[in-house]
Amino acid sequence: EVQLVESGGGLVKPGGSLRLSCAASGFTFSSYSMNWVRQAPGKGLEWVSSISSSSSYIYYADSVKGRFTISRDNAKNSLYLQMNSLRAEDTAVYYCARDLSGQVDYWGQGTLVIVSS
């Protein structure tokens, strides 16, 4: 069974940092691209970042470029999102999602990040 489990969310002050993790199981993690997607309270989905299976290709939304860093450890079946210089507008549920050549299929349940003083 494919499972994606996010962790690492919490309350952080503006300007602070947080590292999210996504633990993958039930599939060959190293064969898939992965995405981070977020959803602010009461708002729609916003793509944050994606990373190819071997980390050769990495993309970011303009809203997080220069502040967030996506990475993965295929040996540990894990995806990460390092978030620095956090702002109030980064408050959201963060989801990881699996992607195979444009087929985004499985999603985790999300982890909540709140940026507030």
Add this chain to the structure above:
Amino acid sequence: QTVVTQEPSLTVSPGGTVTLTCASSTGAVTTGYYASWLQQKPGQAPRALIYATSDRHSWTPARFSGSLLGGNAALTLSDVQPEDEADYYCLVFHGGVVVFGGGTKLTVL
């Protein structure tokens, strides 16, 4: 920067048919955009329904179908059920970047 536009809300009667659309600010949506559709119910994570414009996932009911319609990606729900009431999002791949539409709130009434 690509903007993807969806109807903010639609209402359909049980048993009816409704089509949701997904338009790109850069022009016609083609198969190269790999348009996908997601369903999200309150308090739940998104669930993938359609990928690559018209392919269903193994868990997607046959009453959900994807297509290209008049330059837009489209999701058609036939024989709508009460449990289809949800938010629906399209997403497209454009130059390595993923762009989501703003979502359509579908009410079954």
